[in-house]
Amino acid sequence: MIKNLKYFISCFDAELLKTRRTFAIWMAVISPLFIALMFFLVYLFEDSILTMLNTGNPWATYIDQHYKAIATFMLPFFVVLLTTLVVYTDHKNNTWKLLYTMPVPKWCIYYSKLFTIAFLVFLTHVLFLLLILFSGFLLGIFRPELGFGDFAPAYLQLVVTTINSFLATLGIITIQFWISMRVKNLFVPLGIGLICIVAGNILILAFFEEIIYIPYAHPSINSWEIIGSRSIHQFFIVNEVGFYGLIYFFIVSFLFYLDVRRMNVK
């Protein structure tokens, strides 16, 4: 057990080193910066914001709007792109034959990569959380009439929303990871991902509850908090979507591993 953990930590460490100076890393940093900056500017200069916020504590609306803005398309597409890029590094450089002749078990190569992608998406979420807080405080200083300085930030809401938004991406990561491992190409996984995201968002409109099994719809379901025609169940912090995301990430990923394991290394 400890030996396996050591293998895993080594592989994870190596995977992180490989992402150094890649486009994927830049994207993980720039995307949340871009969105936070856009919101900040709108809140700073747009007059109608004041009438919208006239009910008191502005933090809840501010946080909610950030996550709603990214849920339908930006977040799932970001995840698809990131997953494809991380796996493609090894396709492009022809390094599978190096990885698979390293003295580590095969599952370690697979899972360390999968966890690296999830870890990067998680870091992006943490960065997003910090940026929301920071820009809110700045608004408190530069546009005090909005009231950001008069109320404490809704910390619990911010943390819960961030966690659920992250968990809602795990299903997409799992499926896209498998496709990217199988297809030695940049555009096929991207294309499939894009189609699935659009399909997922359209299927939500059909109001059937089975939509919860389709990971590409998870971020949207999570943000609207509606499954079919009922509202989403909440288990303590994690909601239903997060629960299915975890099932995909830890259980379905293993089925995909069984497939990837028997592939010849070319």
Next chain:
Amino acid sequence: MSNIIQTRNLSFSYSGKDKILKDISFEVPRGSVYGFLGPNGAGKTTTIRVLLGLLFAGREKVMIFDKFIEKHKIDIYKKIGALIEQPSLYNHLSAKENLEIVCIYRNMNPDRIPEVLDLVKLPVNSRKKVKAFSTGMKQRLGLAMALLPDPELIILDEPTNGLDPEGIREVRDIIIDLNKKKNITIFLSSHLLSEIEKVCSHVAIINHGHLLFQGTIEHLRASKEANYRVLIETNDIEKAYSLLADKYRMQKSPENLYANLRSKEDVSPLIDLLRSENIIVYQIKNEIESLEDIFITLTKSDSHD
């Protein structure tokens, strides 16, 4: 334990189609520099991939360090350095970072990185990305990666491919050095006999997935001494050729005619036969075959079946 690698009737095909490897059995002795020789497309790289367990050719077919590859991959990989085809390098990272990755996977201290960089004559403190490296530098970095774990066995697939003459000599010197000083067993493939001849103690020849020969270089030369090859100078090459072709293995060029005889006892009957048809014989001369000739004869005669 005298053999580092051992294969038993190795056969391989992608998804049941034509076999790429057919019944290949060979042994690589400890401490040898083993040359795996064959023309392009003969099955060299496939063999190496099977040896390393990247392709699966069946159970109990490949033994490395007296262990079956499919059962003891991790133990075996710990003691092997490999360079297969184009080196596997992360182009967006520096040479040092590429080696660091290998160190992490191998759970090694990165102290050895300057040493191996020095060995392959790459600058130790360069921040240059591998992307900007020349083919030769990439090949040497690939070699450095293979050397990093201080392995007992190094497997190199066409290590001099794409290198200039200077680079080829450097790689050759490194290989000889590693074998002599550290007693590392080296298995290397090449399509150039001249390369193999210069560094290898043993050689195996493969063509169309068949193993045609294996043994020491001297053994290869000796095995062909049974073949007594003569140059025949006559007034009528065409006529002599058609006359002798039924009885002997013949080769001809516009100026020269060669016969492959079993021994020198065959020379007199050959002259008698030519004389009986009134062909004038000016000279019959024994030709010593070079290794290159042996290689070409072996791979050519195999291609007939």
